[in-house]
Amino acid sequence: MKKTVKKQLLMNKSGDEIQVALVEDGRLAELVIERPDSLRSIGDIYLGRVHKVVEGLKAAFIDIGQKSDGFLHFSDVGTTTEDYRALIEDDEDEDNGQGNDGDAEEDSERKNERKTPPKTQQQQKSNGRSSGVEKKRQSYTQMIAGKLKPNDSILVQVIKEPISNKGSRLTSDITIAGRFMVLLPFGGGQIAVSRRVVSRKERARLKKLVRSILPEGFGAIIRTVAEHQEEELLKKDLEKLLVKWEQIEEKLQDAKPPQLIFKEDTIISSVLRDSLTTDVMELVANSPSIYKETLNYIRWAAPEMEKNVSLYQGKLPLFEGYGIAKDVESIFSRKVWLKSGGYIIIEHTEAMVVVDVNSGRYAAKKEQEENSLKTNLEAAREIVRQLRLRDIGGIIVVDFIDMLDQKNAKKVYDAMKNELRHDRAKSNIIPMSDFGLMQITRERIRPSLMQRMGDQCPACGGTGVVQARCTTINQIERWLRKYALQRRVKFQKLDLYVSPTVAGPLSENDFRTEMKWFLQHLLFVRIKPDESLRSDDFRFYLRKNNKDLTAEYSDL
Incomplete structure (x- = not known):
């Protein structure tokens, strides 16, 4: 029987800072923070100017008005560039006209499907798979490199925020996210359904419904929360998305690069859109303005949950009142204790994050192998929680306590995989090696929470060690x-x-x-x-x- 997790969304405003906490079974699971000097930019749409094209990197650097140029890889250009250029420059040239049947499943409800680049006759006649793929890749690279010229205007969207000295990661496959679907303005009729909707009957119903209300030339990705929703709600969501696109079109008429064309929803609307599920039992805000915004959104998206929304009236600060203030403070700690007495150490390096698991003072009267297994299983659950809480992305290497039995290593691997299923960020995991190391990659779209909330130590320069x-x-x-x-x-x-x-x-x-x-x-x-x-x-x-x-x- 699947365990029901009690979830709460706590929205805390303190001065100019807004913090939104997702609490699961009384413990902090995720924390989103927004300040005036570090506004979220994922999903923002810019009219950018091509600064330079580097064919060796298969990428272009785009000036979007930020401190560093954005990075646009050729694989993120797609085949819709001509459509955008026609929109921006009122160009009469026809675009390539390639499209898909739109029936492909979507791996993620937040990721737009890439259009397949056109094949040349030589590629179609090629019998060797590897040579055909290589020629196709080279042809596509040359095609994109030929389209992108310095000083050209291009419509792009931020898919990854600036990290360290790297600029934003960009795409020209524009998407506009809504509550129940993601609109693809140049989708060419593509309709995809999130793979988390498993019922074939429901998938067919959603596709048929959306196809009947979607304007010609547009595409859509149907999100998981659309499952079993009424047609009227889906129509309202689509209408809001189409209004946003019309506003983008109007703004583009007089825009000059680099210029922000479309700003994503507020942090409250974004979190509610992405995190609001039927198992969220309570939504609490300590600010009347946030409470009102939350209530308006709930009345539209999930009116049956209006009774779960409340304005906090406690004497203690909101996070202290709900017992998660210490969890927020723990974000800066290298050491995280486990209930068994063991602990994990989290170290950030330039290339990766390293996690070390230690048994600590845990010494039960059982055999060492069983002790190690118990500590490793507990650590696996806590590590995934910390990855979500601290919003750690990139490469993560975990050094577990050595175990002799391969079956126990498999149990730890399965436990880690199971915990990662609850994480909205994409991740890949490799089974434990003979040295007790497990490698994980986790989707990183913005700097980790510790990087955003903390400053580099002036004494050690961030190394944690000062010279003798x-x-x-x-x-x-x-x-x-x-x-x-x-x-x-x-x-x-x-x-x-x-x-x-x-x-x-x-x-x-x-x-x-x-x-x-x-x-x-x-x-x-x-x-x-x-x-x-x-x-x-x-x-x-x-x-x-x-x-x-x-x-x-x-x-x-």
Whole structure:
């Protein structure tokens, strides 16, 4: 029997910041945060300008007015570029006219199907599968590269937010997401149904219904929540999406790149659209404006759930009142404790996230293999929860506790797969290796929550480790030795600025450091603490004119 999970949506407004928490069985499962300086941009549509085309990368860089150019891979261009260009430039040229029958299933209710690029006669006659695919790929690459020219205008949509120093990931296959369906403005009649709708009869009903109300030339992806919904609701949803597209068309008439053409729904509407399911038992807001927005949305999308919406009246802050404040604070912690006494360590690196599982103080009176299995199974559940909570994407490598029995490794793998099914983000998982390592990839469309909520440590630069003071002192002495040899000057007066943590040991020696350096190099050095410097940094200044000599005579 499938366990029923009690879900709650808590919407907290504090100053200019909005936090939306999804709570499952009393524990925080997902947290979405929006601030004025970090607004969500997934789904935003821009009229961009092609900055440059790099055929070697099979991509183009598009100026959309952000700090860094957006990245548009040729595979995300599709075959609708001419349609958009005709719309933007009032071009009379006909487009390629390729289309699909529209009956293909959709792997994800949020991902538009890619149109198949046209085949050349040479590709059609090719008997070798690999050579045919390669020729087809090269032909498609050349076709796209030929279409995209620097300074051209192109309509694009953000599918991945900027991460670190990388710009937004873009696509020209425009989609507009609604509550029950996703509109494909240039879908060519394609209609797909989410694979999570398993009933053939219901799939056929939804396709027939949407096909009857969809305007010619448009396509649609029917979302899971549309299952068993009445025709009137689907019509209303489609009408709202068509109005949005009409507004986009109107704005494009006078638009000049780079320009924002369409902004996604507010954070509240977006979360309700994507997270509101029949098992959400409570929707609570601490702000009258958010409460009103939620109520209006519920009355349209799910009127039977209106009784579940409430305005928070508690004396404690909303998250504390519902007991999830500590879960929010734990996002910044490297160590996460397990109920058994074991724990996991989460480390972020440039290339991946590494998770280490440890048994800790857990030492039951059972055999070691059974202890390891129990800790690993508990860790698997907690790891997936943390991935969702912290919104961690990319490559994740988990180092589980070693187990001798391959059957136990299979149990951990199955448990991890089962937990990932509850995650809305796409993921792939590889069974545990002989070294006890499990590799996971998880869809990443924005920086992790820790990256968005935290700043890099000024002391360690984000590494978590600071250079030992004795190492810095050795570097200072090497610099002095090199400076004295190269300049061959005597009795010169220098000021040395260092972190207070380094200045302390330099001044505490019985044989004063300044006197030692004078006897060694015949230089007068005065040590001055500077709180703005890190423990691995130092600065030498010529005292008479305050000239910085550090970089010029650096030994590093």
